[in-house]
Amino acid sequence: MIxxxxxxxxxxxxxxxxxxxxxSLFILSIVSWVILLHKLYLAKKLKLLNSSFEKKVQTNNENILSININSNSTYPYLNIYKSLKDKTLEILNKNRFFINEKKNVYMSSKDIELIDSHLDVEILKQTKLLEKNLFILPTVVTLGPFLGLLGTVWGILITFNTLQTQSLLNNNTSILSGLSMALSTTVVGLMVAIPALIAYNYLKNWIKNFRNDMLHFSHGLITTLEIQYRSVDVK
Structure with a gap:
């Protein structure tokens, strides 16, 4: 406080x-901290949800399409699995028209590649959702010091104006308040920008790692699906 x-x-x-x-600097600081705390809460929540769902997938590895899902729930791993299941069932249903219904239904390598591409699109969609509002942090990083500089210049202008128009002995308070504002806005601008910069770099790295985790999970699903449904001799 001192x-x-x-x-x-x-x-x-x-x-x-x-x-x-x-x-304005105070508002920028509040906004950047709200974004950081929200993203940290989201990271913790998604880690628990994804870990739980990944275990469910591992326990149902023998029949990858048999996992029951809650249609009201939504988080990255679940959405990736929904995308895989919906696209796979769509392809399997189409393939039934080209083979004897008494036989098992399989997928070609092209079908697997199509599903893989479909999952890549879903991962990109999930990544964009994670990056939502993240652009505000670099804006704060840039704008904070500039607002501080504006306050510095304004404070110095006030000081010079006081020196020109009034007696120095009678206006020490006005001069000191102008200089105090000039220095304080610079400090506050840096205090706003530095945490925002650290938060932005941390969150960007977290999103990058999270995207890699989604890719790893997606590849695991594709591998399991390929083992169960791909046929070498699809006619």
Missing amino acids: AMSPILNAYFQADLFGKFIFF
């Missing part, structure tokens, strides 16, 4: 435009 008192004093002594700059 360390923040100079900044608080600078805020209360600032003019209307100076207060607007401080308030």
